[in-house]
Every structure is written in structure tokens, then in C-alpha cells.
Amino acid sequence: MEAAVFRGERDIRVEEVPDPTVDAPTDAVVRVTHTAVCGSDLWFYRGQRDYDVGDPVGHEPMGIVEAVGEDVTSVRPGDRVLAPFAISCGECEFCRKGLHTSCVNGDTWAGDQDGAQAELVRAPHADGTLVRVPDRYADDEGVLRSLLPLTDVMCTGHHAAVSAGVEAGDTAVVVGDGAVGLCGVLAARRLGAERIVAMGHHEDRLALAEAFGATETVSARGEAAVEAATALTDGGANSVLECVGAASSMETAVEVARDGGTVGYVGVPQGVSDAAFLDTAFGKNVTIAGGVAPVRAYIEDLMADVLQGTLDPSPVFTKTVDLGSVPEGYRAMDERDAVKVLVRV
Amino acid sequence: MEAAVFRGERDIRVEEVPDPTVDAPTDAVVRVTHTAVCGSDLWFYRGQRDYDVGDPVGHEPMGIVEAVGEDVTSVRPGDRVLAPFAISCGECEFCRKGLHTSCVNGDTWAGDQDGAQAELVRAPHADGTLVRVPDRYADDEGVLRSLLPLTDVMCTGHHAAVSAGVEAGDTAVVVGDGAVGLCGVLAARRLGAERIVAMGHHEDRLALAEAFGATETVSARGEAAVEAATALTDGGANSVLECVGAASSMETAVEVARDGGTVGYVGVPQGVSDAAFLDTAFGKNVTIAGGVAPVRAYIEDLMADVLQGTLDPSPVFTKTVDLGSVPEGYRAMDERDAVKVLVRV
Numbered sequence: 001m002e003a004a005v006f007r008g009e010r011d012i013r014v015e016e017v018p019d020p021t022v023d024a025p026t027d028a029v030v031r032v033t034h035t036a037v038c039g040s041d042l043w044f045y046r047g048q049r050d051y052d053v054g055d056p057v058g059h060e061p062m063g064i065v066e067a068v069g070e071d072v073t074s075v076r077p078g079d080r081v082l083a084p085f086a087i088s089c090g091e092c093e094f095c096r097k098g099l100h101t102s103c104v105n106g107d108t109w110a111g112d113q114d115g116a117q118a119e120l121v122r123a124p125h126a127d128g129t130l131v132r133v134p135d136r137y138a139d140d141e142g143v144l145r146s147l148l149p150l151t152d153v154m155c156t157g158h159h160a161a162v163s164a165g166v167e168a169g170d171t172a173v174v175v176g177d178g179a180v181g182l183c184g185v186l187a188a189r190r191l192g193a194e195r196i197v198a199m200g201h202h203e204d205r206l207a208l209a210e211a212f213g214a215t216e217t218v219s220a221r222g223e224a225a226v227e228a229a230t231a232l233t234d235g236g237a238n239s240v241l242e243c244v245g246a247a248s249s250m251e252t253a254v255e256v257a258r259d260g261g262t263v264g265y266v267g268v269p270q271g272v273s274d275a276a277f278l279d280t281a282f283g284k285n286v287t288i289a290g291g292v293a294p295v296r297a298y299i300e301d302l303m304a305d306v307l308q309g310t311l312d313p314s315p316v317f318t319k320t321v322d323l324g325s326v327p328e329g330y331r332a333m334d335e336r337d338a339v340k341v342l343v344r345v
Numbered sequence: 346m347e348a349a350v351f352r353g354e355r356d357i358r359v360e361e362v363p364d365p366t367v368d369a370p371t372d373a374v375v376r377v378t379h380t381a382v383c384g385s386d387l388w389f390y391r392g393q394r395d396y397d398v399g400d401p402v403g404h405e406p407m408g409i410v411e412a413v414g415e416d417v418t419s420v421r422p423g424d425r426v427l428a429p430f431a432i433s434c435g436e437c438e439f440c441r442k443g444l445h446t447s448c449v450n451g452d453t454w455a456g457d458q459d460g461a462q463a464e465l466v467r468a469p470h471a472d473g474t475l476v477r478v479p480d481r482y483a484d485d486e487g488v489l490r491s492l493l494p495l496t497d498v499m500c501t502g503h504h505a506a507v508s509a510g511v512e513a514g515d516t517a518v519v520v521g522d523g524a525v526g527l528c529g530v531l532a533a534r535r536l537g538a539e540r541i542v543a544m545g546h547h548e549d550r551l552a553l554a555e556a557f558g559a560t561e562t563v564s565a566r567g568e569a570a571v572e573a574a575t576a577l578t579d580g581g582a583n584s585v586l587e588c589v590g591a592a593s594s595m596e597t598a599v600e601v602a603r604d605g606g607t608v609g610y611v612g613v614p615q616g617v618s619d620a621a622f623l624d625t626a627f628g629k630n631v632t633i634a635g636g637v638a639p640v641r642a643y644i645e646d647l648m649a650d651v652l653q654g655t656l657d658p659s660p661v662f663t664k665t666v667d668l669g670s671v672p673e674g675y676r677a678m679d680e681r682d683a684v685k686v687l688v689r690v
Binding site for chain 1: 439595629635
């Protein structure tokens with residue numbers, strides 16, 4: 001089969017690799033039809049995170065089950081499925097409490113596992129990892145485009161909103177206008193936030209944030225941005241969604257939080273090399289909650305909303321490529337030509 | 346009057362200074378009878394935090410009201426009172442929600458205000474700041490020694506426990522065996538924790554932790570300490586009280602937290618110059634809650650327990666000095682000859 005492989009900094013190639021097979025009785029093999037390029041893929045793409053040359057890439061698979069091991073009971077060949085970026089058993093302490101990213105039998109796609117930017121993936125712990133799409137929507141291309149973000153960014157934005165404690169009537173600030181931040185806006189609105197202030201640096205993305213439900217946007221930078229968001233929220237918001245993961249965005253998030261409020265952070269901390277934000281948080285009693293999103297815990301709930309037409313994160317896909325053009329997808333993401341790239345395999 | 350004054354690194358002197366007076370109608374003047382030296386006083390004492398030479402010191406006042414302004418209604422001359430380290434109005438948004446440290450009219454003792462290591466202090470916002478001790482206990486020296494830690498360390502340890510979400514039946518880990526950590530043990534026990542693992546480096550203090558309710562202690566350092574506490578808690582505790590404020594203790598706290606758990610941190614972040622703990626917290630979805638303790642919100646509740654005899658943090662005072670010997674009190678704290686020093690003025 002063909003699969004995208006990391007060959008070095010800014011060097012992704014689509015190569016012929018062996019087909020995956022059902023190795024364990026709990027495995028499934030899925031023929032990928034849709035996948036995506038993630039903002040977090042850019043870390044290794046840019047050489048900012050170690051990644052082994054020759055390892056496969058991609059962690060947002062959707063497709064059709066091709067084969068299953070004998071212990072798999074929840075899906076069968078022909079089923080339309082999607083999967084979060086984290087592989088989870090569904091049965092351990094942490095899976096049972098909805099923290100699938102801490103699964104004691106867990107793993108992630110790519111690296112040692114198959115990557116999702118490929119024709120096929122072997123899905124370990126298929127019963128715990130894969131989520132089945134109801135048959136009536138299994139071939140609805142529009143629905144599938146709206147469901148695909150549930151493999152990562154939509155559930156990650158939701159985790160930010162949940163971690164920040166967003167409830168009906170609240171005012172929330174969303175820091176970051178990437179795909180996760182935009183999904184954070186959607187999630188905050190879905191949870192009932194009345195006012196949502198989106199902070200970012202790209203007018204086109206902030207326009208999308210408004211389309212997603214942001215009531216105000218702040219495009220200033222640095223201290224001016226903090227002052228603007230603080231003024232808009234009469235002194236800061238009780239719920240702040242940090243959707244970037246940089247030192248500056250953590251600091252911004254804590255600064256625009258109201259004293260006693262909560263920052264829900266989901267951006268992979270990348271280059272948060274100093275802890276100045278903690279000094280700020282300490283004096284204000286701002287809680288720092290969140291972390292890597294337990295996407296598996298959220299997919300069913302959010303899928304119900306997508307299927308009934310009340311949630312549609314698909315506008316984050318501003319570019320679509322085929323498997324052979326995955327390298328072009330990375331380039332577009334890297335150069336911010338695209339918010340998020342859908343790969344139609 | 347006489348007051349302790351900062352004269353430079355490791356140079357505290359007791360000097361003659363003007364008596365404070367009632368300047369605003371909301372002021373009171375309190376004749377200090379008991380006060381203490383705090384672990385956080387050591388930061389400027391050691392030159393690790395800027396402090397103006399000539400400024401008064403001390404922030405844990407207890408005494409007898411000497412005079413009040415015309416708008417003060419909750420206390421009158423002759424009343425026994427104590428006050429938290431933070432001055433608060435009692436009427437703003439944050440005071441009303443129990444976050445007195447964020448009071449919009451707030452201040453702290455010492456620095457520009459009077460210090461509590463003195464014969465007299467002017468208490469601004471007396472109605473919001475001072476807490477009256479019932480008359481029947483007003484001169485009970487034993488009770489007063491037990492109440493004095495409520496001005497800071499006992500309520501700070503309580504804030505760690507509350508922030509960490511300690512509830513009945515829980516397992517909690519307390520990082521730090523200073524006065525705050527020891528009070529954290531008391532607070533966790535008071536909130537019903539069944540197992541309390543105290544982590545520290547001083548056998549005498551860990552013995553006190555056991556007397557306070559710790560069911561296990563860990564005196565190892567570094568990775569061995571983390572391994573020991575993790576083993577004792579079968580993989581980490583859902584509630585961890587971080588009572589130090591150093592980079593290493595934050596990292597330890599996050600490491601001994603169970604995935605999905607909460608670290609309640611109350612140690613002033615001092616030298617937390619890198620954010621490695623955030624990487625650890627991110628992967629485990631460990632919440633970092635807490636901050637500077639809103640002591641005023643907790644004093645009445647904890648005072649009720651002290652007065653009925655079910656809470657006694659006074660053993661943290663392992664040394665008592667008079668006002669003239671405050672410099673010796675600092676020395677003893679600095680050299681760890683004392684857990685906490687009581688100043689009998």
C-alpha cells in the first residue's frame with residue numbers, strides 16, 4: 001500500500017510499504033478513506049520535535065473496516081469507522097473514567113504504529129478505539145467531512161471548553177485561531193456560552209471564528225491583545241480556552257482569565273520553557289486544567305450533534321488533497337495557506 | 346513603638362518607629378500580642394526577593410483592638426482579633442465569592458503598610474480584614490497559640506487541600522514538610538482523607554506530619570521519592586498538595602498525581618523557572634489548581650474547629666521569641682532550627 005512517511009525536516013514522502021494485517025485477535029484493519037494533516041504534525045515537520053526518519057505519519061483515520069480479529073465485537077468488515085489520535089483499550093481504569101489518553105494499554109498512531117495518512121491502518125484494540133458511524137450516514141460525503149474533525153481538533157477544542165468549565169450563559173475567551181481554537185469556539189457555543197471572545201492574528205480565521213459563534217474578536221498582539229480582551233470581559237473571563245501551547249499564549253490565557261477563573265489548555269506545550277504564567281496564575285488563583293484531549297470520550301456525544309445537524313466543524317478544512325499530495329498538504333499547513341488540510345485517500 | 350524592619354539581606358532589626366493611627370474611617374489600630382515569622386519571609390531575608398530597605402516586616406497579626414475609625418462596625422476597642430496576610434474590603438466581587446486575595450481594594454501587610462512584627466498595626470478595611478475571637482477565648486493562651494496559624498499557614502494548607510479536591514475517603518499526597526505542608530496534612534485529615542502520604546526531607550518534621558495524621562511518609566529525594574509515593578498510592582494520588590513552590594516540588598507533585606488528578610499548589614512559585622512540570626501535567630491531564638490562599642474566607646470555619654478542640658496546628662511553632670528577638674527568629678527559620686517561630690510581643 002501507499003503511506004506517507006517522514007524523511008526529514010520538511011520532507012514527507014508517499015511511499016510503498018507493506019500492507020498491515022490483523023496480528024492480534026483485538027486488531028482491525030481499516031481502509032482509510034479520509035484523514036487529515038494536524039497542526040501538531042508541524043512540530044516534527046519543522047524539526048521542532050524528534051521523529052524517526054522512515055516512520056509513518058498521520059493520526060486522524062476514518063475509513064471502512066476491512067478485516068477484524070476474532071475478539072473484535074463492536075465493528076465488522078464494511079463498517080464505516082473513525083478513530084481518535086489515541087489508541088485505547090476501553091476497559092482499564094482510565095478508559096472507564098473517560099480519560100482514554102491515559103489508557104494503560106494505550107498507544108498513538110504513527111511512529112511505531114501505522115500512520116493514518118495511508119491506504120490502510122491496523123487498529124489495535126479495535127473495540128476500544130474505533131467508533132462506528134451509523135450506516136445511513138456511512139457514505140454521505142458531507143457528513144463524513146463534518147465528522148472527520150472529531151478524530152482530533154473538534155474534540156480537542158471541546159476538551160478545552162470542558163476543562164475551562166464553560167457553562168450556559170458564561171463568557172469565554174478562546175486564545176488561538178488555528179483549527180483547535182476555532183473548534184473551541186464551536187464547543188463553547190455548544191455548551192451555551194453567551195459571549196465568546198476569539199483571540200488570534202489572522203483576519204480570515206477570525207472571520208471563521210465569528211461564523212462559528214464568536215461574539216467578539218481580538219486581533220491585536222501582546223499586551224494590547226490582553227488589554228482588549230480584558231476590557232471586553234470587564235476584567236477577564238472565568239473560562240479561557242488555551243488552544244496554542246506556546247509560552248506566550250499560556251501567559252495570555254492566564255492574563256485574560258478573571259481572578260479565580262480557569263484556563264482549559266489543550267495546546268501541546270511546545271516551547272513553554274519558562275513558567276512566568278504560573279506566577280500570574282498564582283496571584284489570581286487561576287486554575288490550569290486540561291491536557292491532551294481524551295477524544296474517545298467525546299466522539300459519540302459530538303457525533304450525535306453532527307448527525308442531527310447542529311454541529312459542523314468541517315469549515316476548518318480549507319484545502320483538500322489526495323494521498324499522493326500529502327506533502328503539499330504539509331506545505332500548505334506550514335505556510336498557513338490552509339487552516340487544516342483534509343486528505344481524501 | 347518598636348517594629349521589626351528589613352535592613353538588608355539577613356539583617357532584620359527591631360527599631361523605634363512612629364505609632365500607627367486611625368487615618369481612614371474604616372481603619373482600626375491593633376495592639377499586637379502574637380505574631381509569627383513565615384517561610385515566605387525568608388525569600389526577602391535571603392535576598393531572593395526584592396524588598397525595600399527600611400520597610401517593616403511580618404504579616405500574621407493577632408492582638409487587641411486599640412482604636413477604630415467611625416465606620417468600623419464589626420470590632421471595637423478591647424476585642425481580641427486576628428487577621429490574614431491579605432487585607433480585604435469584604436464587599437467587592439471577589440471578597441463576596443471567597444477570593445479575598447483578589448480584593449479590588451486589597452493590600453498586604455508590611456511593605457507600604459505596617460508590618461505585623463511590631464507593637465501596633467494599622468488595619469485598613471478593618472471590617473473586611475479582622476476576625477474577632479469570641480470573648481471567652483480572648484485570653485486563653487493555649488487557644489491563641491492554636492489560632493495564630495490561621496492567619497496564614499493553616500489556611501494555606503487548607504487551601505491546598507481544597508484546591509486539590511480532597512474529600513472523605515480520598516488518598517492525598519502532601520509535598521513539603523514545612524509549616525504549610527504540615528498544615529496541609531491537618532487539612533487533608535480534617536476533610537476526611539483516609540490515606541495521607543507526607544513527602545519531605547526532615548525526619549523530625551515527618552514525625553510531626555504523622556502526629557498530624559499522615560498515614561505514610563516518604564523521605565527519599567528525587568526520582569526515588571516519586572517512585573516511593575507512586576508505589577504507596579498504586580500509581581499516584583488523585584489529590585496532591587504542593588506546599589513548597591519550587592520547580593522540583595512542582596514537578597514532584599505532578600509526577601505523583603494520578604492521571605486525571607489535581608495538584609493544589611500554594612507554595613509561592615519561587616524559582617519555578619522552567620515549565621517541565623507542564624509537559625508532565627499535559628500528558629496526564631493533571632489539573633494545577635490553587636494559588637495564594639484566600640485565608641480570610643477560611644478563618645471562621647477553621648476557628649470553629651480550633652475552639653471545639655478538633656484542630657490544633659500550634660505544634661508547628663517549635664520556637665517562641667519576643668519582639669526584640671525577631672532577628673533570632675529569622676535566623677532559626679533560615680537555618681531550619683525551627684519549623685515556625687511564634688513571636689510573643
